[in-house]
Amino acid sequence: MTAFVALLARNRLALAGGVVLVCVVLLALAVPVLPLADPDVTNTAQRFQPPLSPGALLGTDHLGRDLLSRLLWGTRLSLAVGFAAAIAAATIGAAIGIVAGFYGGRTDNIIMRGVDMLMAFPYILLALAIVAALGPGLFNALIAVAAVNVPFFARNIRGITVGIAHKEFVDAARLAGLSNRRIILSEILPNVIPVIVIAMSTTIGWMILETAGLSFLGLGSQPPQADLGSMLGEARSALITNPHTSIVPGVMILIIVMSINLLGDGVRDALDPRLKSGALSRPMAATRVDRAQTPPPPSGAGLLEVAALETQFHVRNRVYRAVGGVDLHVRKGECLGIIGESGSGKSVTALSIMGLVASPPGVITGGAAYYDGHDLIGAPYGRLRDIRGRSVSYIFQDPLSTLHPLYRVGDQLIEAIRAHRPIGRAAGRAKAVELLRAVRIPNPEKRITDFPHEMSGGMRQRVGIAMALANDPDVIIADEPTTALDVTVQAQVLTILDDLRRSRGLAIIFITHDFGVVAQLCDRVGVMYAGRIVEEGLTSDILRAPRHPYTARLMACVPELGAGKRRLEAIPGLPPVVDNLPQGCAFADRCQQVQAACRRAGIPLERHGTHAVRCLYPVPQSQEATP
Amino acid sequence: MTGYILKRLLSAVPVLIGITVIVFLIMALIPGDPATAILGSYATPENVAKLNRDLGLDKPLVQQYFIWLGNMLQGDFGTSFALNRPVLDEVLERFGATLVLAGTAFVLCAVLGVAAGVVSAANQYGLADKAITFAVLLGISIPSFFLGMMMILLFAVNLRWFPVSGMWPIYGARSLSVLLTHLAMPAFALAVVATGVVARLSRSAMLEVLRQDFIRTARAKGVSERGVIWRHALKAAMVAIIPVLGIQAGFVLSGAVYIEMVFQWPGVGRMLVDAILKRDILLVQGGVVLVAACYVLFNIAVDVAQSLLDPRIKT
Ligand code: SF4
Numbered sequence: 001m002t003a004f005v006a007l008l009a010r011n012r013l014a015l016a017g018g019v020v021l022v023c024v025v026l027l028a029l030a031v032p033v034l035p036l037a038d039p040d041v042t043n044t045a046q047r048f049q050p051p052l053s054p055g056a057l058l059g060t061d062h063l064g065r066d067l068l069s070r071l072l073w074g075t076r077l078s079l080a081v082g083f084a085a086a087i088a089a090a091t092i093g094a095a096i097g098i099v100a101g102f103y104g105g106r107t108d109n110i111i112m113r114g115v116d117m118l119m120a121f122p123y124i125l126l127a128l129a130i131v132a133a134l135g136p137g138l139f140n141a142l143i144a145v146a147a148v149n150v151p152f153f154a155r156n157i158r159g160i161t162v163g164i165a166h167k168e169f170v171d172a173a174r175l176a177g178l179s180n181r182r183i184i185l186s187e188i189l190p191n192v193i194p195v196i197v198i199a200m201s202t203t204i205g206w207m208i209l210e211t212a213g214l215s216f217l218g219l220g221s222q223p224p225q226a227d228l229g230s231m232l233g234e235a236r237s238a239l240i241t242n243p244h245t246s247i248v249p250g251v252m253i254l255i256i257v258m259s260i261n262l263l264g265d266g267v268r269d270a271l272d273p274r275l276k277s278g279a280l281s282r283p284m285a286a287t288r289v290d291r292a293q294t295p296p297p298p299s300g301a302g303l304l305e306v307a308a309l310e311t312q313f314h315v316r317n318r319v320y321r322a323v324g325g326v327d328l329h330v331r332k333g334e335c336l337g338i339i340g341e342s343g344s345g346k347s348v349t350a351l352s353i354m355g356l357v358a359s360p361p362g363v364i365t366g367g368a369a370y371y372d373g374h375d376l377i378g379a380p381y382g383r384l385r386d387i388r389g390r391s392v393s394y395i396f397q398d399p400l401s402t403l404h405p406l407y408r409v410g411d412q413l414i415e416a417i418r419a420h421r422p423i424g425r426a427a428g429r430a431k432a433v434e435l436l437r438a439v440r441i442p443n444p445e446k447r448i449t450d451f452p453h454e455m456s457g458g459m460r461q462r463v464g465i466a467m468a469l470a471n472d473p474d475v476i477i478a479d480e481p482t483t484a485l486d487v488t489v490q491a492q493v494l495t496i497l498d499d500l501r502r503s504r505g506l507a508i509i510f511i512t513h514d515f516g517v518v519a520q521l522c523d524r525v526g527v528m529y530a531g532r533i534v535e536e537g538l539t540s541d542i543l544r545a546p547r548h549p550y551t552a553r554l555m556a557c558v559p560e561l562g563a564g565k566r567r568l569e570a571i572p573g574l575p576p577v578v579d580n581l582p583q584g585c586a587f588a589d590r591c592q593q594v595q596a597a598c599r600r601a602g603i604p605l606e607r608h609g610t611h612a613v614r615c616l617y618p619v620p621q622s623q624e625a626t627p
Numbered sequence: 628m629t630g631y632i633l634k635r636l637l638s639a640v641p642v643l644i645g646i647t648v649i650v651f652l653i654m655a656l657i658p659g660d661p662a663t664a665i666l667g668s669y670a671t672p673e674n675v676a677k678l679n680r681d682l683g684l685d686k687p688l689v690q691q692y693f694i695w696l697g698n699m700l701q702g703d704f705g706t707s708f709a710l711n712r713p714v715l716d717e718v719l720e721r722f723g724a725t726l727v728l729a730g731t732a733f734v735l736c737a738v739l740g741v742a743a744g745v746v747s748a749a750n751q752y753g754l755a756d757k758a759i760t761f762a763v764l765l766g767i768s769i770p771s772f773f774l775g776m777m778m779i780l781l782f783a784v785n786l787r788w789f790p791v792s793g794m795w796p797i798y799g800a801r802s803l804s805v806l807l808t809h810l811a812m813p814a815f816a817l818a819v820v821a822t823g824v825v826a827r828l829s830r831s832a833m834l835e836v837l838r839q840d841f842i843r844t845a846r847a848k849g850v851s852e853r854g855v856i857w858r859h860a861l862k863a864a865m866v867a868i869i870p871v872l873g874i875q876a877g878f879v880l881s882g883a884v885y886i887e888m889v890f891q892w893p894g895v896g897r898m899l900v901d902a903i904l905k906r907d908i909l910l911v912q913g914g915v916v917l918v919a920a921c922y923v924l925f926n927i928a929v930d931v932a933q934s935l936l937d938p939r940i941k942t
Contacts (some may be wrong), residue, residue, distance in 0.1 A: 117645035122881035122922050125915055126649075132903045132911040133656045209770055213885055216772050217900050232773060236889070239776050239897050240791075250773035258768035265764075280834050282751040283842075283853045356843055381852075389849035396847075401840040406937060419849040435733050451938045467848065 028076040039073045040224045046403020048242045061231075061245050062238055070226055071248055079229040079256070081142050081220075088146040089207070090200050094151020096326050098188055100154065101161025102180070112158065113324035115151045123148040127210065127532035131219045138211075139225065141220035145210045153199055164188055201267050205260040215604030228253050235445070275529035286355035286381050287311075288363045295368035295375065302329030303507050304353070304392065304475045309367035309377075311345075311352045316358070321581060322348040324531035327605075328509075330475065335501055337507040337522030337539065339515065339554070345531035348512045350477050352377070354388050361535055371475070390420045393468040397480040399460035403452040409436075409463045412450025416470035435466040439496055458489035465496060476508045482517060494521055515555055519543055524610075527551045537611035547611065547618040550587050585615070594616045631934060635927045638813045646919045648701070650912055651692050657908070674708065704913035709905045714913035718895060722917065723893035724794055725883050727806075731814040732879040736821035736873055741861075743822070744829020745870075749856045751834065759826065766823035771882060775816035775889035782812060792891040813890040817883055821875040832864040839863070866937050873929035877922050 036054075043064035051059040051067075085167040092205045100111040112367055130144035164170060165188070173183045214220040216230030226234070228249045235245035296307045311323040323345045330336040340346045351357045353369040353376060371392060374386060404412055413435055414428035424429065429448065436444035439462040461481060467474050478497065482490040493616065498521055501508055510522055518525050518539060526536040527548065535548040546552040582588060584599035585590040591598070598616055605614045686694070698705070704714035747759040783791040789812050795801050796809075836842065837860050845859045884896025891897075895914055902910040934940040 100780060113645075117642065117649060120646060120923055120926075121649070121919050122877035124878075124881035125918055128881075128884065128899055128903065129650060129653050129911065129915045130656075132853070132899075132908065132915075133653045135906075136904065205768065212770060216885065216891050219887060219900065219903060230772075232770075232776075236776065239780060243780050246773075246776050246780075250770065250776065253773060254769050257770075258764065261768050280831070280838075282748060282834055282837050285846065285855070351843075354847065356847055358838070358843075385849050385851065387849075388847055394844075394847040396840065396844060398840065402844045404841045404845070404859055404863065405939065406866075415850065415854075416848045419854070453939050467844075470848075473663065587837075627924060 011266045011269060013262050014269075017259040017262025017266065020255065021263055024075065024256055024259065025079065027072065028079050031076045034072070036069040036072060039065060039069040039226070041065060048238070048245070051244055051248075058248050059244050061235065062242075067248050068247065069336070070231060071252060073229075074228045074231050074249060075252055075256070076228050077138075077221065077225070078208060078212060078229065078253070081138060081211045081227060082204060085142050085149070085207045085211060086148040086200050086204040088142070089149035089203070090153050090196050094157045094192065094196050096154040097157025097159075098161050098184060098192065099488050101158040102165050102184055102188060104162070104165070105481070110586060111154070115154050118148075118151040119155075121148075124210070124213070124501055127214065128219075131214060136219045136222065137363065138215070138221035138225070141214040142485045144214065145207050148210075148455075149203060149207060152203065153196070155195065156199050157192055158226040160192050161188060164191050187208070198267060198271065201260075201264040203262065205257045208260070209253070209257055227606060258390060267399050272524045281511075283358035283360070286384055287352065287357040287359040289355075289377055290363050291366050291378070295366065295377075298368070298370040298373050298374070298375075298454050299329075300394040302331045302334075303372060304509070305329040306349070307351060307368045307370065309349060309352055309369065310365045311348050311357060312363050312365050314363055322362075322531055323352060324581070326531075328526055328533065328536070330507045332474070332511055333501065333505045334524070335498075335510055337510045337512060337518040337525035338528055339512055339518055339525060340511060341529035344528040345354070346528045347479050348531075349528070350394075350479050350511050353477065354392055355384055356394070386420070389416055389468075389473070390471045391473055392475040392477065393471070395464050395468045395478040396462075397483040398484045399457070399464045400452060400599040402485075403460060403463065405452055408451055409455070410450075413448070413463070413467055413470060416467045420471050431470075435469060436463070438469060439463075439466045439493075441466075455484055456489075459495065461485060461489075461493055462496070465493070465500075469500065469545055472504070473506070475509070477511075479511045480513070481510075483512070483514075490517075491520075497521065515543070523561045527554070530581060532586070532614065533605060533612075534587070534614045535612065536605075541611055545619075545621050547613040547621075548615050549591050549593050549617075549619060552619050628936075631652055632927070632931055635930055639923050639927055643920055646923070647689050647696055647916060648692070650916055650919075651695060654908065654912060655688065684723075699913075699916065702917075705868075705909035706817060707902070707907050707910040709902065709907040709910070714910050717898065717910065718914050718917050719916075721895040721898045722921075725880070725887070725890060725896060725918075727794075727810065728813055728817060728886065728892055728894060729883045731810055732817035732821065732883070733872075733876050735814060735818035736875055736879065737784045738868045739818070740822040740825025740875075741829045743826040744881055745856060745861055745864075747826065747830045748833035748837065748860075756830075759830075763766075763823040763826045766819045767827075769819065770885075771816050771820055772885040772889050773940060774819060775813065775886055778812045778816055779889070794893055809857075813892055816889070816923075817879055817886045820882070821878050823874055825868070825871060829864065829868050832867040833860055834859045835867075836863045862936070864932070867931050869929060869936065873926050876925055878931070880918065880922055880925075 043060070046056075046060050047062055049060040049064075050057050051057065053059055056066050056068065058071060060069055061070065068406075096111060118512040125149045127141075128142040130147055131140055134140035134143065135536070170183060170187050173187050178186075193323060211220060212227065212229030215227050217231040218233055221227045221230045223230070223234070231249035232246060232253075235242075235249065237395070239246050298305055298307070306326055306328045309323055309326045310321070313320040313322055314550065314597040326345070326349050328336065328338070328349075338346045348357055352362075352364055355364075355377070357364070364377055367377070369377050371387060376387065379387075403409065405425070407415075410432045412430065413432040414423070417428060418421050432448050433444045436447055441447055441459060441462050447455070448460070452463070455463065461484075464481065476497075481497075482493050485493060494517065497508065497510075500506055508521075510517070512518060522539050524537065525539045525542055526533045527542075527550065528534065529550050535542065535546065535551045542551060543555070546555055582599065584597075584601055585591070585594075585603050588594045588598045596616060603614050603616060605612050702715060704718070706712065707714050707717055710717055741760050742901075743763070747756045750756045779791055782788045789808055790796070794806070794809055796805065799805070837856075841863070842855060842859055845855050850859065881896070883892075883894055884900060885894060887894040887897040888900065895918060899911055899914050901907075902914070
């Protein structure tokens, strides 16, 4: 609750709205004791006095009545009616919603049918119909406005109630023999009240507007009594000659409704968990780069080379160091595997290369990614876009969420080409068919008109691969492309990738958590843990004799290479949280070989020939490996 | 697709029936002797007797309803006693003017609202976003009738850009350009609130979509940022925006009543208000039923548009 108030207070606009609203409400409450002229005393000799006249601060209306006094009394009335309508609508709507949601079944069905019917009306029309039946008058207008808002509350509250009605504590209360009424009052109601309050805060502005509207039409408050709407309605005939009589009540409605809306928005934002987590911020076209140091120059070791890459996530005032200095490279025709548990930073590394880490919250804080000797990370967006999909392309994990759901796969393939060079309709289609054939999709001419949801998982992933191939790239970065697939389809997809690599000389970076896949496809492999490479070398060497205790444990978890469940969860303990990395070896807490020295300082990646290990006490070479 | 449209039309039948039931029940709320109340101050004893006979007010409620419904299905909505002409004729004549006004306002709110929401989301927390957010807040907080009055004051009286009110000049030719000058202010005033609501929803729908994986895919393909926003993100966001457009259509259709009063627009809304004040109940009934039915049909069009956009909807 205090956190909520603090959050609300931080939202200055909401605070301003709240202050204005409180002032208006206090003023309205104080009206009877303020030294105001009688709002209903007419004085035709003094009609249409302009504002700031002696004795009439805001002037007078067409009957010579004091506008300031009428304004304040009218405000009082409008607020009272608006709040009363909101409370009535919320109470009745919530009652209906709770009954429907709690009892379910046929009760629910009948009630919600009725609610849907009411919602089928354009709702001002419904209010008019009700006023037509009851006759004009402020109280009838109140009933009408409350009534048309009941369905909105009923539907919202029913949804919440259905969720609660099946919770354990409600079942427990039922087993304890409590009556339905007791359960509703003691278990359900306390849980839905916050929702009711939020729904009220977002609708009360509307209700004030609507009652003012009905009064404006002459269907609400009747003379001489006046709320803000009827003041405006009466002033309309003198709009051109004496506009101040219209402006005064109109501006007051605006002030009231606007302050309520500001406050309501603030309440809603303060309660929205997505805003807190930053899940509603728009990711930039390319990851933000904020490098403190100039990155090391390219070594020329490969076509694509990552040097000292550091990527962080800045969420509020916490910093998650997802990638903490990664070096790797891949040559033409080579496949480099990167393996690690989820959260090890392997995907973030891959996405950082082309600036595809969502930003905010992602920031690349150091290092470089050299493609053909040129740094991509500092590159201007135009150049980055030119390379994306043309020279370096990606294959993502879940093709159902990574393909656009509303475009045909053929069109998505053609677009991948069009992003880099113009191509006509027929040529584009032919090329799309050819791409689908290259990834061995049967009947490609028919399949290009499919939508992604019409394909199987394996077919979709082939489309993903075809899309990556659209512009004959030099490098493909595959981020767990087979994880969502079953084993046989997985094997087919891997074969396709392997063939492409051999026939086209592709360089592939293959991210996975599966040693079986690595064994099948990769020439070299890097093992990542807590944002760093902990071991790197030829696949055959590492598979035969892992040196890092983490790698060894990973492999021990694999019952048999290439078969069965090969998930990595079987290591006791959890990887360290990357906003709170230990000083020394990040694996120390889970390592069986740990010594005091391991925790003292950062551990360098030691390289011997083709094999590099980040460990003070590496696993000794196994017997059959040592000569 | 035709099958889907037919299916939706069929499913609208119970809704339409429901609407007539609700209108009938509301009218049954009328206190006192219904015939006298319906006929109001224009009632003559013969009229009261005729109405009692026509509506079968001596019969049970259910039977009354079916008599009323049967008459309506034959195009007999009764006679307006204040105007002394058939309700249907009057309503249809007025409805055209309302459709012109509300239709224009709807197009305005859809185009401007979606565009504003997209621009706002694309520049989140930037200057354009802040300006739009503020304009939207103002738009949804200002009563449309007050806005209309201020527009008359500024654009018609002071600047003389547009005529003060009405749909056609009293004298002179009726051409499209004349209509447009008369339409500009009321359509805009009517569209403002709906535009604000659409812009708000579009912004949040876009922000949600921009986080999705397929947007990252588009970027990885090298699609330009403009293509990512307007082709990829907007198309997906429309799935969430279209239903709100449907709701806003109902809002402009019925909110037109305020604007018709302010701008003296000869539409159904103004007719309803007059009828309510004169207690011309049959005219109110007929007007409400016809407008509501029209809105139900429009919502079917919305559903069809949605199914054309989203192939995952089973048609
Ligand atoms: S450095 Fe120490 S704690 Fe870390 S992996 Fe090696 S032996 Fe284990």
